[in-house]
Amino acid sequence: MKIKQCTECHQWNLKDNDNFCGYCGNLIIDIIVEPREIILTSSIINNKTISFKNIGYKNLNISLQSANLLPEFIIFEKVENILIKKQSITDIKVNLDEDRIPKDFYKDKYKFNWIINNDIRRKFELKIKVNTGPPKPYFTNNSLNYNIIDKNQDDEQVVELANLGSIRLNLEKIQVEECRHLKVKKEIKNGGILIKKGAIEKIPIIWDSKLFRKLSPNIQDMKLCFIFKNYRKIKLPVKAIIKKIELKTDYEGNKVIIEKAFYRRKYYKTISIKNIGNTDCEIKEIKSNANWVKILNNPKELTILSNESKNPHPEYHKRSYDLKIEIDTNEINIDNQEDKEIETTIDIIGQEYKIEVKIVVFVIPQIELEEYIGIDFGTTNSVIAIYNSEIGKIQLVEIDSPSGKNKFLIPSVLVFNNEDLNKYKIGYEALSEADYNPELTVRSIKRVMGHEHNRVFNGKKFSPNELAACIIKKLIELAEEEYFKISI
Numbered sequence: 001m002k003i004k005q006c007t008e009c010h011q012w013n014l015k016d017n018d019n020f021c022g023y024c025g026n027l028i029i030d031i032i033v034e035p036r037e038i039i040l041t042s043s044i045i046n047n048k049t050i051s052f053k054n055i056g057y058k059n060l061n062i063s064l065q066s067a068n069l070l071p072e073f074i075i076f077e078k079v080e081n082i083l084i085k086k087q088s089i090t091d092i093k094v095n096l097d098e099d100r101i102p103k104d105f106y107k108d109k110y111k112f113n114w115i116i117n118n119d120i121r122r123k124f125e126l127k128i129k130v131n132t133g134p135p136k137p138y139f140t141n142n143s144l145n146y147n148i149i150d151k152n153q154d155d156e157q158v159v160e161l162a163n164l165g166s167i168r169l170n171l172e173k174i175q176v177e178e179c180r181h182l183k184v185k186k187e188i189k190n191g192g193i194l195i196k197k198g199a200i201e202k203i204p205i206i207w208d209s210k211l212f213r214k215l216s217p218n219i220q221d222m223k224l225c226f227i228f229k230n231y232r233k234i235k236l237p238v239k240a241i242i243k244k245i246e247l248k249t250d251y252e253g254n255k256v257i258i259e260k261a262f263y264r265r266k267y268y269k270t271i272s273i274k275n276i277g278n279t280d281c282e283i284k285e286i287k288s289n290a291n292w293v294k295i296l297n298n299p300k301e302l303t304i305l306s307n308e309s310k311n312p313h314p315e316y317h318k319r320s321y322d323l324k325i326e327i328d329t330n331e332i333n334i335d336n337q338e339d340k341e342i343e344t345t346i347d348i349i350g351q352e353y354k355i356e357v358k359i360v361v362f363v364i365p366q367i368e369l370e371e372y373i374g375i376d377f378g379t380t381n382s383v384i385a386i387y388n389s390e391i392g393k394i395q396l397v398e399i400d401s402p403s404g405k406n407k408f409l410i411p412s413v414l415v416f417n418n419e420d421l422n423k424y425k426i427g428y429e430a431l432s433e434a435d436y437n438p439e440l441t442v443r444s445i446k447r448v449m450g451h452e453h454n455r456v457f458n459g460k461k462f463s464p465n466e467l468a469a470c471i472i473k474k475l476i477e478l479a480e481e482e483y484f485k486i487s488i
Helices: 427-434 464-487
Strands: 003-005 013-015 031-034 037-041 047-054 060-064 074-076 082-084 088-096 107-116 119-131 137-139 144-149 155-163 169-177 182-184 193-195 200-207 218-228 234-242 247-249 255-262 266-275 281-288 293-295 302-304 320-328 340-350 354-364 372-376 381-388 393-396 414-416 424-426 455-457 460-462
Touching (some): 031 107, 037 047, 037 088, 047 082, 144 155, 144 200, 193 200, 247 354, 255 266, 255 464, 320 354, 372 464, 381 464, 414 427, 414 464, 424 427, 460 464
Parallel strands (some): 144 234
Antiparallel strands (some): 031 047, 047 088, 060 082, 060 107, 107 119, 169 193, 169 218, 218 234, 266 320, 281 302, 281 340, 381 393, 414 424
């Protein structure tokens, strides 16, 4: 008689015809399954082999109990009347059919009972765990970019969510973080959005300005959180810049101040205008609100570009614009002998923006002088003298010279500004630039006064008398400024 061990307790020698173990009492099962539990993963491990070993001395037949209830995606090579010969091993393959896996399936465990010789008392268990292979969500763009938008304007951008994994991707919902003005255009239902492997799902995201009004110009840390049923949650950054136009001048507080403006004199100022916002500003109009302030270079077309603007093609697109103005105190009504503070504005009007530049002038009115001023306009040099009645002496107006000498002699030299002929220098300032700008320089003009010896500068013709008048005008201004110092 042949003997064997109990497959459960391994403690008792069994006879060949015994049905129960005399030690542990278990029903004798002559089949050993290896392995007793298998794991199948779609696109990774689609099949496994199960070995049924008959340790007895009789041939056995095994069948799968309730084979008709088997999940359709788990396929055994054979499920009925499988012959396991005595003292031998029989292999059965188990396959996973990916095409039959339900769309919403993620993972599950199954138990299968095998019956020996149709005796329902004699059965053993096989466990199978089925996993779907990992999906792999991938955004075709690193962020959802709305670029520059108006805070009162709605916009729509599309998130392209691809599935590069081996199974379907199940998107459950999208949550908004730090951006309450965003919403998903189409509601995601309870079943979620199923994205097949290799497919791309386009999801419209709406920027709704009505949802959130208080926006900073540069919104940061905005994210969309994508939550999946079969994958960890991932976040997509959202980028947006709220449209902002802001013009600024090179004068503090956008205020141009002339503290000592002598009556019946013209002053010239250049106001540099820049756009410190993030959106280009098309200028529609630049206007002065007083007749004593004139715009000298009012453009027909002008767009002042922001720092973010990359393509300034047309000539009238400028990174900054130098606005030239003339302040003519002769046009200001002075009705008394006291100094006056006069104020007006220049309006710079854009398509969606307006800025006011204040012009403040402290006008020194024209008065009858007790002192006397004398000007000697010379061919090479000029001299200015003021009779100071308080001390009873004549004082010569001093100007700085490079050598520190001849401070009372003012060279009768004029040099024009190449960009603006209304601006020019005389004296030592002009003399220091004359050699470098001979085409803009005037010397010894007194010699040719009364003769037709015209000169042209930047296309504008000047007679000798007009050039001499330019120098004398500056000498008068020096005299007035020096008198103003004495009188106060």
